[in-house]
Amino acid sequence: MTRPTPQTRLPPYVVGFYLVPEFPMMAFASAIEPLRAANRLRGEKLFDWQLYSRDGAPVRASNGIDINVHGAIDDEAAVDLLLVCAGTRDANPGDAAVSKWLRGLARSGTALGAISLGAYVLARAGLLDGRRCALHWESLAAFAEQFPRVRTTTDIFVVDGNRHTCSGGTTGLDMMLHLITERDGRALANDVSEQFIHPRIRGAHDSQRMAVQNRVGVANNKLIAAISMMETTNEDPRPVHDIATDVELSARQLERLFAKYLRVSPSRYYLKLRLDRARSMLLQTAKPILDVAVACGFASASHFSRCYRTLYGHRPSDERAALLGTRAPASRSRRH
Structure with a gap:
């Protein structure tokens, strides 16, 4: 990919996060913090982010902390990539409004993705059919049984066309380092990784579990x-x-x-x-x-x-x- 020169610098790449109640804070922070660090290290706004909830109200994370958001699902989401962050497989069960919103974003060309069990939300909307998808190792069997059209993997993250999924925990950091590498180069990604005392940028196929x-x-x-x-x-x-x-x-x-x-x-x-x-x-x-x-x-x-x-x-x-x-x-x- 040709990287922009200072004269042709693109507008900030905007990442949206749709937060489902009880979303895992570690997984969310692992995905959003690399964007902030990239901006600080480069000294310019390479990335921006917007947070969304079902109704625009603050969302309580799994650790009990409430997170304010920028908008609701009926607001216009002017983002390049929208990531669903959820921590339970029952997230938004049968929520037709959420599924409709996500399908509308997909039709408009917005890239979609999921952090941790946010994949359940995308799969219920039919937005992972035929796609490869990373999911937490504990949930793989149940997810594959419920959504046989989705090609589940044990990878820590997957980028399949315009679908980005990671298995949760700290894997959002690696997925975002991959995004930073693609957009702004390996050197910046390495610098961001070192900021978080993350000594090695893991590849997508790295194992989720310890030896x-x-x-x-x-x-x-x-x-x-x-x-x-x-x-x-x-x-x-x-x-x-x-x-x-x-x-x-x-x-x-x-x-x-x-x-x-x-x-x-x-x-x-x-x-x-x-x-x-x-x-x-x-x-x-x-x-x-x-x-x-x-x-x-x-x-x-x-x-x-x-x-x-x-x-x-x-x-x-x-x-x-x-x-x-x-x-x-x-x-x-x-x-x-």
Whole structure:
């Protein structure tokens, strides 16, 4: 792309943010602050921004802080890029007015995008059909089930034509550094990155999750390999002795490694992985409890319910009921 010279400097590139109640503050700040920093470092207004809410009233973030906005969805949005920032999958459920507004922006040529779970809002409006989309790793399965026409990815951010999506957290910083690079050069993007003590501008395809060894805090290659196998076989759990054989250990040796580094048995660690995945599915999808149980390797709903209650202190049905606001789950037992 040819970058403008001082004599041909373009007007500021305007980014709009549509804030949904309970939007994640970190994700929002990670996207808007790089624009401010770029302006300050360059000494001119390269970027501008406008904030919108459903009715023009302040919007409360997930941390309880209210953010003032510039306008409502029925106001004219003179922006180059409009990003929807949301933190729950139920954001604007069935809101025809929001969908109509977004589709109108798309027809006018405005680029659209989403931060964190703002992708749900765009997808409900049909604005991600056939597009690649980045989404938080916890929400990928539920989103793909609800919106099969959207091409979900595990990338930290995606730019697919005039659709820009990032998976939340700090990934908005990387997506905006990509935008700054495209418009004003890598040198400025590097300077902005360093301002935020962000030592490396991540590429779109970087992993959302930490490597196993960093997540569990161990460096034993055999143990890491065993855990990796467990994480990829939740639906069809394998006997622990088979996993031990695959990492060239005896079952007793694998038991000792888990006891030494994680203070838990391999079978209990494996069970907790499956139950954690089940809990995520209960909270993120509408799958029946039996289907969740089967997807996480349990032979029956009753066995699943017993194991779930032992770990979390309440039944899967209580978890689902609490999500729907009909019942509070019991206190959790200590996790092992």
